[in-house]
Amino acid sequence: MTKLVGMFFSAILLAGCVQTMAIRTxxxxxxxxxxxxxxxxxxxxxxxxxxxxxxxxxxxxxxxxxxxxxxxxxxxxxxxxxxxxxxxxxxxxxxxxxxxxxxxxxxxxxxxxxxxxxxxxxxxxxxxxxxxxxxxxxxxxxxxxxxxxxxxxxxxxxxxxxxxxxxxxxxxxxxxxTDPQFYYGGPYLILGSIEGSLPRVLGGKPEKAKEYFERALAVNGGKFLLTYVYYAKTYAVQEQDQELFQSLLAKVDEAPLDILPAARLSNAVAKKKAKLLRSRMNDLF
Structure with a gap:
């Protein structure tokens, strides 16, 4: 009887291990x-x-x-x-x-x-x-x-x-x-977006935002196109710099989709968002 119980619990443990291994695979x-x-x-x-x-x-x-x-x-x-x-x-x-x-x-x-x-x-x-x-x-x-x-x-x-x-x-x-290059300069992009989207009266720091975006572009070589989109959407809009807004979105339009093959999807999303953002230009400026 003891052996039978032991075999029973061994079978349960084995089944659990097999399931875990399958999930991890x-x-x-x-x-x-x-x-x-x-x-x-x-x-x-x-x-x-x-x-x-x-x-x-x-x-x-x-x-x-x-x-x-x-x-x-x-x-x-x-x-x-x-x-x-x-x-x-x-x-x-x-x-x-x-x-x-x-x-x-x-x-x-x-x-x-x-x-x-x-x-x-x-x-x-x-x-x-x-x-x-x-x-x-x-x-x-x-x-x-x-x-x-x-x-x-x-x-x-x-x-x-x-x-x-x-x-x-x-x-x-x-x-x-800790790792400023993570996800194509992602921390710089996000920090730039936060600082750039807040008005000065609410603590926004446009100069800092611009610095962050430029650092992100330095990390990804201008190939991660969402950087340009959020640079335009936040900093350029807050500063009411329409010329910069248009030039940043133009970079997205002109870049080939496979400029960064590992992030082709993100760049396709950037192109879609750039088009939508440009359609709102008259409301933003």
Missing amino acids: MGEIMDYGLETFNEEGDLQLAGEALGSNLKLVEALIKGDPENEKLLLMAAQGFNAYALAFAEDDSVERARVFYVRGRDYAMSVLMRNKRIKEALGKDLPSLQVALKTLSKDDVPAVFWAAFGWGSYINITRSDIGAMADLPKVLAMMEFVRD
């Missing part, structure tokens, strides 16, 4: 799929594929909720979906997806007890906790701050949401200081 395959997705230049095809793949990633997370690779894949994926396929058509849907992206990344960060406690406290507490992190933590911090900041950006009428902006800035400043 699928996670590795999905990782390659994410690379292929980022290289896709057809927005319709990419949108259809991303939606179904994100549900598959969430199903895998259900089976292996501690899998950091899958959690960060979901974080990046939902943020990308919100930016590329929801934000321009439905702000409400974009808000939901940005929060999901943020929360998946946060679930990784919350494993750090200091970060978990600091997020519920004041800004200085978070800044101190962030100093305990390393370069390995950059992806989780970046995608959490990206989703959080993007949500705030499209929810500006919510004073409570705006009150969290300093924490987002602190997190992105950690990424800037």
Whole structure:
């Protein structure tokens, strides 16, 4: 009887191990799929594929909720979906997806007890906790701050949401200081967008925003075209510099789609957003 019970529990453990191994193998395959997705230049095809793949990633997370690779894949994926396929058509849907992206990344960060406690406290507490992190933590911090900041950006009428902006800035400043080249100069792009979108009377720093955008362009060689789009959308509009606005969007139009093959999708999104932004020029200036 003891042997039978032992065999029974061994079988259960083996089944659990096999399931975990299968999920992790699928996670590795999905990782390659994410690379292929980022290289896709057809927005319709990419949108259809991303939606179904994100549900598959969430199903895998259900089976292996501690899998950091899958959690960060979901974080990046939902943020990308919100930016590329929801934000321009439905702000409400974009808000939901940005929060999901943020929360998946946060679930990784919350494993750090200091970060978990600091997020519920004041800004200085978070800044101190962030100093305990390393370069390995950059992806989780970046995608959490990206989703959080993007949500705030499209929810500006919510004073409570705006009150969290300093924490987002602190997190992105950690990424800037730790790995400034991450995601094609992503921390500079995001910090530039935040500083450039706020009016001076609300604490906006246009000179700092311009510096951030120029640094982002230096990192990605002007090949990550969303940099130009947000440079135009934030800094150029706030400064009412229509000539700069037009020249930045012209760079997006003139660049070939495959100027950066690994980010072909992001550049296709940039071209779409540049066209939409230009259509609003008379309202912006």
